Amino acid sequence: MRAYYMDDLPGDQRLPHDSGNEVSDELLKSIGVLHWNIPIDEAGTFKDRVLEVAKERNYKNHDVIVISKEALGDEYEHKIKSFYHEHMHEDEEIRYLLEGSGFFDVREHATESWIRCHMSAGDLLVLPAGIYHRFSLDEKNRVRTMRLFKDEPKWIAHNRGQATDDNPYRIDYVKSIVVQ
Ligand code: KMT
Ligand code: NI
Structure with missing residues (x-):
């Protein structure tokens, strides 16, 4: 996984919008964002490793979804829009x-x-409760996650607004940020 500051230029959300300024793992950690890479192997041991992380963090359920035009059909445009809404x-x-x-x-x-x-593929990402975020496909237009x-x-999903600024999970998140 690579992390960088976005440029502020208008244009297709699927394009990289790469400002060229890298973001370090330390910075990500300070805002509560964690990531690992667990390579996908043919033997399937990656599944055990992912579920191990899930167990450590008290996650009991999981599902698998495909985000693509083919998979989502009539719901595609609506879903893509809502995932990209902050x-x-x-x-x-x-x-x-x-x-x-x-x-x-x-x-x-x-x-x-x-x-x-x-x-x-192989990247595992944890976003903390309360962080403002959004998701977009890239130019390959398909993801299975x-x-x-x-x-x-x-x-x-709680869209950003006055109500989310006052949400207790949001307030706790803002307090948890490590000032560098
Ligand atoms: C979310 O809540 O941001 C999502 O579930 C995005 C789609 S998962 C690739
Ligand atoms: Ni989300």
């Missing part, structure tokens, strides 16, 4: 990419800058 969740968002690649953009609270995380859940697979 939002937060009251739980961690854990994703393990099985195929394809895509962008998880996270908002750096101190600067309001977008940090773009380019994920490809495992989603991990604490309990029932319920997944509510």
Whole structure:
């Protein structure tokens, strides 16, 4: 996974929008964003390693979704739009990419800058509860990803606004940021 500050230029969300300014793992960690690479092997041992991380973090359920025009059909445009709308969740968002690649953009609270995380197969990403973020496919237009859940697979996105700024999970998140 590579992380960098986005440029602020208008244009297709699927393009890299690469400002050329790298973002270090230390910075990501300071805003609560964690990532690992667990290579996908033919023997399938990657599954055990992913589920081990899930168990450590108390995640009991998971599912696998494909995001592509073919897979989503009539829902495609609506889903793509809602994934790219800036939002937060009251739980961690854990994703393990099985195929394809895509962008998880996270908002750096101190600067309001977008940090773009380019994920490809084998990358595991944990976004903390309360962080503002969004997701986009890249130019390959397809991703297959495992989603991990604490309990029932319920997944509510709260779009950014006054109500999310006052959300207790958001307030806790902002307090958790390590000032560098
Ligand atoms: C989210 O909540 O941001 C998502 O689930 C994005 C799609 S998973 C690749
Ligand atoms: Ni999300």
